[in-house]
Amino acid sequence: MGHDLQFIARQFRTRGEPVEIAPVPVGHINDTYVVTTWSPAAPGWGTPGTTPEGGGATRYILQRINQIVFTKPVAVMANVVRITEHIRAKLKTECPLFLRQLVVIAAKDGQAYYEDAAGNVWRMYNFIENALTYDSLQDAALAREAARMFGWFQKLLTDLPGPPLHETIRGFHDTPARFVRFQEVFQADAVNRAKTAQAEIDFVFENAALCHVLSDLVARGEIPVRIAHNDAKINNVMFDTSTCAGVCVIDLDTVMPGLAAYDFGDLVRTATCPAAEDERDLSKVAVDITLFDALAQGFVAETGPFLTPAERQHLVFGGQLITFEQMIRFLTDYLAGDVYYKVHRAGHNLDRTRTQMKLVQSILEQEEQMNRLVERALGPEGPGS
Numbered sequence: 478m479g480h481d482l483q484f485i486a487r488q489f490r491t492r493g494e495p496v497e498i499a500p501v502p503v504g505h506i507n508d509t510y511v512v513t514t515w516s517p518a519a520p521g522w523g524t525p526g527t528t529p530e531g532g533g534a535t536r537y538i539l540q541r542i543n544q545i546v547f548t549k550p551v552a553v554m555a556n557v558v559r560i561t562e563h564i565r566a567k568l569k570t571e572c573p574l575f576l577r578q579l580v581v582i583a584a585k586d587g588q589a590y591y592e593d594a595a596g597n598v599w600r601m602y603n604f605i606e607n608a609l610t611y612d613s614l615q616d617a618a619l620a621r622e623a624a625r626m627f628g629w630f631q632k633l634l635t636d637l638p639g640p641p642l643h644e645t646i647r648g649f650h651d652t653p654a655r656f657v658r659f660q661e662v663f664q665a666d667a668v669n670r671a672k673t674a675q676a677e678i679d680f681v682f683e684n685a686a687l688c689h690v691l692s693d694l695v696a697r698g699e700i701p702v703r704i705a706h707n708d709a710k711i712n713n714v715m716f717d718t719s720t721c722a723g724v725c726v727i728d729l730d731t732v733m734p735g736l737a738a739y740d741f742g743d744l745v746r747t748a749t750c751p752a753a754e755d756e757r758d759l760s761k762v763a764v765d766i767t768l769f770d771a772l773a774q775g776f777v778a779e780t781g782p783f784l785t786p787a788e789r790q791h792l793v794f795g796g797q798l799i800t801f802e803q804m805i806r807f808l809t810d811y812l813a814g815d816v817y818y819k820v821h822r823a824g825h826n827l828d829r830t831r832t833q834m835k836l837v838q839s840i841l842e843q844e845e846q847m848n849r850l851v852e853r854a855l856g857p858e859g860p861g862s
């Protein structure tokens with residue numbers, strides 16, 4: 478459906494009026510646009526001895542929150558405001574990254590979002606300039622930096638004051654429930670696709686025991702629930718265009734109670750394999766141990782000091798679990814007829830399912846070595862020792 482993007486962009490407190498709006502074709506969930514505004518110079522600008530603001534272009538990110546996925550967008554925005562304000566309050570203004578963190582741009586009525594006449598909920602952020610995201614990586618330094626950023630993000634949120642964040646998607650990483658849902662969708666086979674995914678369906682049933690491991694540890698109180706990003710995939714962190722240093726963690730919709738292992742797991746899933754998430758040539762899909770080593774070092778550099786022994790021991794398992802869960806989610810969506818993830822070609826969710834399956838196999842094969850690398854990164858008494 479077409480949206481009057483100019484009108485929507487004008488509902489926010491931007492500097493100047495929107496002059497250009499372009500879609501960002503990244504991300505599986507929200508609709509994302511770059512809005513460029515233009516503001517004229519204030520009267521008197523340029524007069525020696527005066528300080529009125531000059532004019533110029535400013536960029537923003539405008540997003541329509543996917544309300545099929547996020548049924549409570551107002552709760553999402555309440556979380557996002559708390560998270561962004563807390564992070565900025567913790568970073569000292571002199572910290573070079575202070576000005577490069579997400580800020581929610583208020584709507585003209587002062588709310589953190591704008592609801593249009595059709596009930597769509599829109600939000601606006603500052604555009605993080607001179608930074609970029611990657612959909613996959615080949616470079617160990619970037620893998621280390623990505624993991625350091627998500628670890629840093631978890632660390633910054635360990636002391637978020639106030640009540641628990643809203644659970645924006647119920648049971649988001651409840652892998653056993655994901656498996657139950659998969660079985661229902663598979664039994665219904667509403668679009669008659671099960672016959673085209675037999676090997677993948679078999680793999681899910683054969684490995685179903687993986688689903689319960691972390692939830693059982695949580696239920697027994699052996700692994701703590703903390704605030705996690707819960708969608709720590711590689712294109713949800715921005716890097717400086719010139720220095721390649723991490724700048725900012727984005728896509729905060731699922732930041733809520735979760736496990737450290739979920740975020741490390743999503744990094745393993747997306748930042749240790751140089752191939753794309755939807756690569757069709759499966760010979761390219763495997764965990765690259767050099768990328769993994771860098772990733773482990775980056776993550777524990779920030780989180781090592783606060784992770785419990787049980788959390789440390791389950792980081793690699795987090796990679797297995799989150800990749801397996803992602804396989805189940807893509808396969809479920811394929812069998813349901815592509816109702817959740819944006820797809821761009823026939824069989825897209827099945828292609829994604831296959832890469833995840835190949836990655837699970839690759840992690841299972843290299844598990845011992847990966848665990849050794851995490852232990853080495855932690856050192857006998859933690860990172861840096």
Ligand code: ADP
Binds near residue numbers: 503506509603604610
């Ligand atoms: P989705 O939930 O659909 O993945 P994201 O919030 O991750 O949406 O945004 C999609 C993409 O848009 C990101 O991967 C990133 O490339 C770009 N992006 C998002 N927010 C910003 C921002 N504040 N500044 C610059 N680019 C951004």
Ligand code: GN1
Binds near residue numbers: 504713731803
């Ligand atoms: C979605 O929004 P995006 O593209 O960063 C999804 C994640 C999946 C990921 C798979 C809210 O992430 O959970 O892991 O796709 N987000 C939601 O690439 O479902």
Ligand code: MG
Binds near residue numbers: 504
């Ligand atoms: Mg994203």
